[in-house]
Amino acid sequence: MLARSCLRSTRGVSAVRNGAVNTTKRAASSTSNAASPFALNVAGTVSTAMAIGSAAWYYHLYGPELHAMTPVEEGLHPTKYPWEHAKWNKTFDHQALRRGFQVYQEVCASCHSLSRVPYRALVGVTHTVDEAKAMAEANEYDSEPNDEGEIEKRPGKLSDYLPRPYKNDEAARAGNNGALPPDLSLMAKARHGGIDYIFNLLTGYPDEVPAGAVVPEGLNFNPYFPGTGIAMARVLYNELVEYEDGTPASTSQMAKDVTEFLNWSAEPEMDQRKKMGVKVITITLALFALSVWVKRYKWAAVKTRKLNYTPPSMGGKHTNGH
Amino acid sequence: MGFFSDLMEAVTPWAEVEAEAPAKEEEEEGVKDSRDEESEDKEEEEVEEEEEEEEMVDPKEKFEAECRESKGCSSYKHHFDECVERVTGKSDDGPKEDCVEEFFHLAHCANACAAPKVFAALK
Numbered sequence: 001m002l003a004r005s006c007l008r009s010t011r012g013v014s015a016v017r018n019g020a021v022n023t024t025k026r027a028a029s030s031t032s033n034a035a036s037p038f039a040l041n042v043a044g045t046v047s048t049a050m051a052i053g054s055a056a057w058y059y060h061l062y063g064p065e066l067h068a069m070t071p072v073e074e075g076l077h078p079t080k081y082p083w084e085h086a087k088w089n090k091t092f093d094h095q096a097l098r099r100g101f102q103v104y105q106e107v108c109a110s111c112h113s114l115s116r117v118p119y120r121a122l123v124g125v126t127h128t129v130d131e132a133k134a135m136a137e138a139n140e141y142d143s144e145p146n147d148e149g150e151i152e153k154r155p156g157k158l159s160d161y162l163p164r165p166y167k168n169d170e171a172a173r174a175g176n177n178g179a180l181p182p183d184l185s186l187m188a189k190a191r192h193g194g195i196d197y198i199f200n201l202l203t204g205y206p207d208e209v210p211a212g213a214v215v216p217e218g219l220n221f222n223p224y225f226p227g228t229g230i231a232m233a234r235v236l237y238n239e240l241v242e243y244e245d246g247t248p249a250s251t252s253q254m255a256k257d258v259t260e261f262l263n264w265s266a267e268p269e270m271d272q273r274k275k276m277g278v279k280v281i282t283i284t285l286a287l288f289a290l291s292v293w294v295k296r297y298k299w300a301a302v303k304t305r306k307l308n309y310t311p312p313s314m315g316g317k318h319t320n321g322h
Numbered sequence: 323m324g325f326f327s328d329l330m331e332a333v334t335p336w337a338e339v340e341a342e343a344p345a346k347e348e349e350e351e352g353v354k355d356s357r358d359e360e361s362e363d364k365e366e367e368e369v370e371e372e373e374e375e376e377e378m379v380d381p382k383e384k385f386e387a388e389c390r391e392s393k394g395c396s397s398y399k400h401h402f403d404e405c406v407e408r409v410t411g412k413s414d415d416g417p418k419e420d421c422v423e424e425f426f427h428l429a430h431c432a433n434a435c436a437a438p439k440v441f442a443a444l445k
Contacts, residue, residue: 076426079433082441096445200433203382210402212409212420223429228422238378252382253444279332 075226078193078200085260086195089278091271092264098126099243100261103254106241108184111176111232113164116185117265120158125264132158139163177218179231188259188266195263200224202255205234381443382436389435390428398428 067074085092101122104114119136123129136156141163143154156163165181166172173180182190191197201224209221219229236251243249264270390399405421412419 071426072422076429079430079437081437084441203380204429206425206429210421210425211406212418213422213425214420223422223426238380247445248378250378250382250444251380252440256441256444275328279329282329283333 073227075228076200076204076223078196078224080196081199083195083260085263085270088274091274092260094125095245096257096260097264099245099247099254100257100259100264101126102243103236103241103258104184104261107235107254108258109162110165111172111181112184113166113181114162114184114265115164116161116183118159118161119156121268123158125268126261129158136160177231181232184262184265186266188263190266195259197224198262199252199255199259201230202236202259203252382440385436385439385443386432389432392435394435395428395431398424398431402428 084090085096104112119132122135123132127135136158139156139160140153141156141160142151145151166175169180187198188195193200201222204224205220205222209215213221213228215221216229219231220233221228222230222232236254238251239249240251241249241254247253267273389395402421402424405419405424409419409421
């Protein structure tokens with residue numbers, strides 16, 4: 001486009017020149033043939049070449065996107081999966097949440113904490129009250145100081161938070177070769193790619209490292225982790241967990257369930273939020289319809305009136321006092 | 323709870339809210355749950371029996387392997403294979419090269435192709 005418009009303008013210029021030359025020619029009636037078709041062709045070709053060349057040069061300079069990091073350093077972008085619960089009118093699959101919690105507890109919880117989720121949050125979501133109470137009671141928590149000022153242990157209550165696998169971050173690092181297993185409570189919101197990233201990361205460990213790739217000692221190759229060297233080894237294998245509802249526990253099934261569970265832990269209000277959204281839209285639509293009706297009602301008199309103007313006849317034989 | 327009764331509750335903030343569901347209902351729920359589980363168990367036992375005969379195959383791996391061989395990913399597969407051949411056949415003193423980027427392209431293609439199939443196969 002640029003080249004074409006450039007060409008057109010050159011043509012225009014040469015046409016002007018042509019005209020000018022022609023007039024001088026006519027005036028002086030000389031025999032100069034400066035405006036031969038050959039010269040015009042050359043001018044057109046050269047200007048086209050210039051236009052294309054400059055565009056190409058510009059693209060060469062500024063066209064390619066610059067990346068601060070190599071693709072390896074950036075990591076493979078997570079593939080988008082058609083999550084059912086992510087649709088605007090769908091809720092979490094609470095059976096999947098229950099299975100996901102089971103996977104978290106049996107697999108992830110040995111390294112990763114879920115410190116923002118209390119047992120009471122599970123009630124009505126994944127477990128019944130009694131189940132949640134029983135799970136809470138299986139853990140010990142510090143109680144109030146007794147008469148001697150000693151802090152005794154007490155069984156957990158619904159209001160207690162899920163226990164963390166390590167006392168503190170330092171202990172967690174010491175137990176994991178210097179790498180800190182992050183808290184998973186908000187992980188679905190904390191990583192670029194969200195739940196797709198988690199699912200891809202969990203299932204993305206290749207059977208063999210691509211040729212030539214260097215994996216530092218103590219790290220594992222995972223294409224989705226920025227830098228591809230991740231301290232967490234592959235943990236999910238087929239039939240690692242036995243689901244209580246009998247779902248076949250393939251690697252991707254466990255990954256899907258635990259990812260949906262982590263989505264819930266990061267966004268427990270999702271079901272309510274979507275429901276509220278539908279309520280808001282419904283009520284707002286009703287109110288809007290009402291307001292349209294009221295407006296039409298109020299304006300009916302104005303809109304349907306008819307103005308009749310009978311001009312007074314000017315001059316003539318009007319003698320009735322005007 | 324029906325949608326409209328829920329809507330009514332939303333516009334009538336004086337409606338009663340119970341902190342705990344009545345115990346009776348809970349029992350019923352429990353019974354229902356166990357019944358559901360039983361029926362599901364029965365269904366899935368059949369499925370499991372079929373699968374127990376052979377090793378469980380992860381649907382993701384299965385579909386991705388199919389996708390890697392598919393026509394859509396053939397160019398990525400070709401580049402990756404070529405790279406692997408080049409890198410593995412090379413002597414150590416040459417310039418370092420790896421096939422991670424080729425692997426990325428192939429994996430991305432295969433994953434995108436397999437994603438809907440995998441989720442259709444999973445529960």
